[in-house]
Amino acid sequence: MLQNISRRTLIGSAALSLAAGAIAPASAAKKTRDDADLIVCGAGMAGLTAALTAASRGLKVIVIEKRLWTGGDGVLSTGHFATFRTPLHKDLPQSLPLSAEDYWRLIERGVIDEPLSKVRDNQMNSPVYYGVAKHNPEVLKSCAMRAADVIAFVRKQGAEFFPVNPALPFLLSSRPGSMTKIASTLVTKLRAAGVRLMNRTRVTGLVIEKGAVRGVRFAGKGGTQGTLRARAVLLATGGFINSPELMQRYKRYWSSAKRGFSFEGDLPADHTGDGILMGKAAGAALEDMESVPKFWAGPVKGTPAVSWLMLDGATAYLVRKSGRRFINEKSARYSGCALRLFAIGSEPGYMLFDEETFRGHYHDELEFEKALAEGGLFKSDTAEELARKAGVDATGLKETIARINADAAGSGKDSEYGRTDKFFRPLKAPYYLSAAHYPLAFKTEGGLEVNTHMQVLSASTDKPIPGLYAAGAACGSVTTRLCDVFASGLIAGESIASGH
Secondary structure, X not given: OOOOXXXXXXXXXXXXXXXXXXXXXXXXXXXXXXXXXXXXXXXXXXXXXXXXXXXXXXXXXXXXXXXXXXXXHHHHOXXXXXXXXXXXXXXXXXXXXXXXXXXXXXXXXXXXXXXXXXXXXXXOOHHHHHHHHHOOHHHHHHHXXXXXXXXHXXXXXXXXXXXXXXXXXXXXXXXXOHHHHHHHHHHHHXXXXXXXXXXXXXXXXXXXXXXXXXXXXXXXXXXXXXXXXXXXXXXXXOOOOXXXXXXXXXXXXXXXXXXXXXXXXXXXXXXXXXXXHHHHHOOEOEEOOOOOOEEEEEOOOOOOOOOOOOOOOOOOEEEEOOOOEOOOHHHOOHHHHHHHHHHOOOOOEEEEEEHHHXXXXXXXXXXXXXXXXXXXXXXXXXXHHHHHHHOOOHHHHXXXXXXXXXXXXXXXXXXXXXXXXXOOOOOOOOEEEEOOXXXXXXXXXXXXOEOOOOEEEEOOOOOEEEEEEEOHHHEOOOOOOHHHHXXXXXXXXXXXXXXX
């Protein structure tokens, strides 16, 4: 386990006041029977996965969720899984030149970002994706190595995937609706397994006995309050993007960013760091709390949703209001693109592409036509008319297209941003522009420090706090990407069932 004293930051009195009462010492006067083997706090994808994994191994499980529905913000995801080799790749044996072990050997040698990105001319690949392993590599590695298990697990819950795209072999894309289906199936299976689900119920504190977590206190519907006991508690409560206090303390520069999900309906404003605060009050270590939050760029609420228009430069060119490009599109995924927009003044960005791009890389033609009809996407044979429809500068857009075409058809090298990849090619009319996409901060990285069994570690001893586990965005070492979220749930459920 890495020793990094800077990540053991303490929450000040303002933040700790939010967790007042988070620890409730249990009375030792009499021994009370446990209500369950495991209490899962949070019914997002990580929590539901852990609950089913534990229940399938014979544990008695209770799941508590403060919202009415389950699935967390995972149900809003477009369902892209960044993975290593899985059964879905069997028809493309040459598309994945390195194994997971190969990548990790390079990472351990200190070769992380720039050199690894050249292994394949593709910024949606695993080398870049797993470059964040610098913070706590062993935990992230334990999640990365479970990629094939994750894909097998979600397929059992009804997820369907598009054929593997040879251009983006590391990215497995599930079909629209798969994430909602996964959540629904998990809940159905949990109920069939006898798991008790308590919706619209808030966990208000942890029950502690002799330094071990032995249950939770809760406040439910109609003002009901109570205590539930278990030999293990899993905190799968998400991050803290909706906590002004924690955002101001740990991510001050980013706290002014717009927050939410604009194109799929607003993200529920309840990612307030509940589990992180309760864990910290129980003596847990925090890590990576000051990291950059996860950004997205999406159209304003009310604009027709186009699931694959995420201001990601994998195959399209990205322009700003001036009609001019603002980034090397292959240098960053959607978070990097949105961060760049935030840095230059929170102005909107637009995806610029042509018919060949859509036919070669996107899947849902009905969605495409609907967006054209309703204003989520614009099409024209001329740059001037396209700019007018989308509301960008016509001169800038015309010059941008001309420069791209001249470079791509000539030297093949991008004279403006240095691109030389195979997707740097001329644009042919008709041209397309997406509706305006604005940068949004929608998730935080950073949280409770865990080990490879998802046990929460003590800030004072660096050892596991007995009975306390964490998964998903509540962890500092687990990224908020789908594959890692599901993997952390699998690992947590297995660890608790096996007695780790």
